[in-house]
Amino acid sequence: MSHFNDFNNPQVAALPGHLKQFIVDQHYEHYTPIDHAVWRYVMRQNYSYLKDVAYYPYIPGLTKAGLTIERIPDLQEMNNALAKIGWGAVTVDGFIPPAAFMEYQAYRVLVIAADIRQLKHIEYTPAPDIIHESAGHAPIIADKDYHEYLSYFGSIGAKAMFSAQDFELYEAIRALSILKEMPDADEEEIKKADELVTYRQENMGEPSEMALLSRLHWWTVEYGLIGTLDQPKIYGAGLLSSIGESSSCMNPEVEKLWYTIDALKYSYDITKPQPQLFVTPTFQNLINVLEEFANTMSFRRGGAYGLTKAVESKNTCTAVYSSGLQVSGTITEFKVDKHDNPYFIKTTGPTILAVDNKLLKGHGKDHHKDGFSSPVGKLKNADLPLEDLSADQLKDLGIIVGVQAKLDFESGVTVNGTVKNILSSTEKIQLITFTNCTVTDKKGHILFDPSWGGYDMAVGEKIVSVFCGAADKEAFEEIVYKSKTETHHADYDWKTRELHKLYQQVRNCRLKQGDYGFLGNVWQKLQHDHHDDWLCALEILEMLEHEHIEPALTAEIRQFLGQKATDEPELKKLISDGFYLIAHPVEQNLVF
Known part of the structure; x- marks a missing residue:
């Protein structure tokens, strides 16, 4: 997209580059008179039925989101309305990767698929479309407790670890949803795509953090009920935008359970009606459950647990040292001591170093293009962690710029070289750069050889956090993988x-x-x-x-x-x- 239209909306204008790449123009002129009729039919149905079962006043909610019943919303009108409640909206091409979707939520921007379902799929579409996104998600955005939940969910989801399998499943679901919306799709191809989704769903292995979070998202944001078990109201967008399921979900055959952390145990199938639904007494309860789950996640646990998840993910991840230094790259290896505390970490391929999500000058992908490795932990002969030492304490240990120093870590790792630079910020030391440096482990194996160039040693007693993605996404030019399959656009006879x-x-x-x-x-x-x-x-x-x-x-x-x-x-x-x-x-x- 050569130009970027921010609709004069502050939330949209604030989006970072790696999220802007998913935005497509709405092309309002592409909607046909049939498309507008489909919108009007579904919206009138929704209103007629939902005014009794939806949790919030549906029509005022629509107005606050800049929607009307008569015609498909224009993105500019939606942005004008949403700006008043601190949100924005953009159009994208079908399903986007879950991590990107979460991050948009954290930036308080609604992601709306620009396409609209065909008349033959008026009751339900497997593909995300403008009815689902705007008639489902937008009207409830005006509820303060709810939109707090949504953006908080986004900020946690953006850090969630995902597995290689999550990615394959996302690709399979996207391909199937595109095929199903094609007017002339081959039945045999649809069948194959369907089988691939089923196969991948059944072979996910241990569910990743992203997979578990997507369950919480599904049972709340998409299919949530609020109130009491015997008389709940609908707030989930998947139900609100499906004129079929919004009525059938109230049948007693669909079991209603209280929404707690146990919802994690329930996987879902996007192609079938839900066998059970979860009821929350309040939106605050959604935040409490999310918080309970977040406490189990790598970005809060760090350590060997987080590093293991990073290695399994095979994607760009960030390990955060207790000094505040962030190392972003593909983490391929780490070593732990007998107490399971990591004492050495290694990345492969382009890596960046950052503090506070901002790249450290001179430590971009070009500088660390072949990877990065560094010890973690305390020095043998120091009472305090290295990151907390004052200039005088460093001097006592012989760590002086321009002088050769030998650092012996408790783990048995030894770093021996000439100190070139000591980098610190926020009253902590984050990085010491050496020239002519040798790094060995306790058995004397070489971990770094002087012939490899200068050595940048990360400083920090522990790995306090590990999360998916780069710390400074712009510096990493994180092309959050973009799918090659494009949605289909009809030529009309x-x-x-x-x-x-x-x-x-x-x-x-x-x-x-x-x-x-x-x-x-x-x-x-x-x-x-x-x-x-x-x-x-x-x-x-x-x-x-x-x-x-x-x-x-x-x-x-x-x-x-x-x-x-x-x-x-x-x-x-x-x-x-x-x-x-x-x-x-x-x-x-x-x-x-």
Whole structure:
């Protein structure tokens, strides 16, 4: 994307470069009159049903998010509205990697898939679409406790360790969702893609932190209920945007459980209705459960536990020393003493050193292009950890710039070389650089040889935190892996373009309350050339009935739709729900 549109929204403007790469233009002009009709149908259904089961006042929530029932939201309008509550919104191409999705949440930006589901998937789509993201997630954003939870979740999720398997599953799910939304997808290909998702879901091994967090996300943000077990209300976006499941989920067959840390034990399948749902008494409880889980995560535990997760992840991770020094790269090896405390760590490939998530000058990927290794721990002959020593205490140990020094660590690692530079900040020493330096372990094995160049020794008694991704993402140019599969965009044939015109004429007639007599012509054309359409016919019927005109035409269309509901069982609920909406219109003063 050559230009970056921040919609004059401070949250969007503040996004870092590695997140901006996922943003695509909304291309509002690509939405067809059928797309707008699909949006309107789903939103009217949502309102009609959700006003009784949704936790929050649905329509005021829509207004606060800059949405209307009549047409697909324009991103600028959404950003104008969301800015008032300290949020923003951007459009992306389908599923993006979980870590990036989490980070957007931490920046308080809603990620919205720019596409909208096809008419044939009006009840449920496996692909993320603008209905799910904006009608599901956006209206509740105005609730302060809830949006605090969402951004806090994002900041924790952005640090979660993910495994190589998580990544493969993400790719498989993305590919399947794209195929399913393709008008001309080959059934055999869909079947294969489906099997791959199932296979990968069943062979995930021990679930990673990201996999476990995504369960908490699923059972709250996507499928959460709030209130009491016997009379819960819906707040999860997956339920709010599925006109099928938002009603079926209240059936007693769907078990309702209190939301606690135990929700971690329940995996989920994105292609099937949920067998059980979790009810939280308050949004604060969501934060408490998340906090309980965060305390078990590598970024809070550090040590050998965190380093093991980093090695398994095979991705860029950051190890944080107790001095505040952050080492970001692919961690491939570490050594522990008999108390399981790490005393040596090693990365392979490009590595950066940072403090406070900002690159240390001169310690970027070019300087450490082949990896980095360093001891961890205390010196044998010092009472205090090395990072806490004053200039005088360093002098007493012979650690003086320009002088050769020998550092003996409790672990048996020895560093012997000429001190070139001592780097410190925030009253702690983070790095000592040596020239002509040899590093050996307690058995005398060479860990660093002078011929390899200068030696940068990280300083710190412990590894206090390990998290996924780089500390300074911009310096690492973290191209959070971007998928090569692009979502499909249709080319419309002549006949479909004709149908678009008919939908547009009906829309114009409704908005301008214009020449209703013209609807008879549209109906004739639909009958003649587009016999399988039902939604346009339903919109014509709605106007004729509300205006009490042309009773013969009204009866003819009603009969046609009734017959269609009988002949095509998959349309039965959609058409009868449409009839219900005509009889019980959404109050017009709420449809701005």
